[in-house]
């Protein structure tokens with residue numbers, strides 16, 4: 001309410017039994033009092049004066065009540081929507097349109113990340129869940145391959161995903177050609193994504209497999225391509241083509 005109507009409130013009393021808040025303007029009568037319901041976490045409102053005697057026109061560029069928990073809750077619908085790829089600028093515009101406050105790019109992005117964390121989990125936790133996810137992916141999709149490469153300390157090095165139906169589609173129906181490239185990832189962990197795509201008879205791109213690794217090194221390419229070969233097998237007419245000419249010596253040897 002405070003964000004939507006453009007006023008700030010301050011908490012005058014907050015404990016396990018009572019919560020009292022009032023408008024930040026000194027002379028304003030707006031206030032709300034609530035009391036704890038016995039033996040529960042719930043509170044009920046005992047008095048509520050919803051009339052501001054202040055002008056309520058002052059603009060709050062850094063709204064004190066717009067903390068990340070409140071804002072994350074308000075943008076839950078946006079973050080849940082998988083059909084939209086929301087960028088940092090979009091979040092700033094949406095927040096500033098929805099609320100009578102002004103958020104900087106950094107503030108808006110932090111709130112979006114927090115909302116995503118509440119909805120799913122942190123990036124760290126996601127890595128921990130990767131083996132279970134891959135296991136279930138193989139069970140749900142016959143023929144799927146999801147090996148994970150770990151280093152000497154049993155920490156994540158690379159992962160590979162090829163869905164069974166995609167492998168079969170390539171082997172049976174697609175042109176005998178695989179196009180590969182590396183894409184550098186953003187986010188807290190960086191790394192490189194290695195996609196492998198094929199092309200159908202209508203010149204349409206078809207995703208066959210992908211890998212995510214810590215670096216764009218020759219060893220990473222070699223591991224990715226070895227897993228890809230295990231999936232699609234040797235094909236006398238298949239050409240491996242990379243968009244840019246910067247194929248490392250290690251990969252060149254592998255292709256030979």
Ligand SMILES: [Zn+2]
Pocket residue numbers: 007023024025028029030052053054055056
């Ligand atoms: Zn007021």
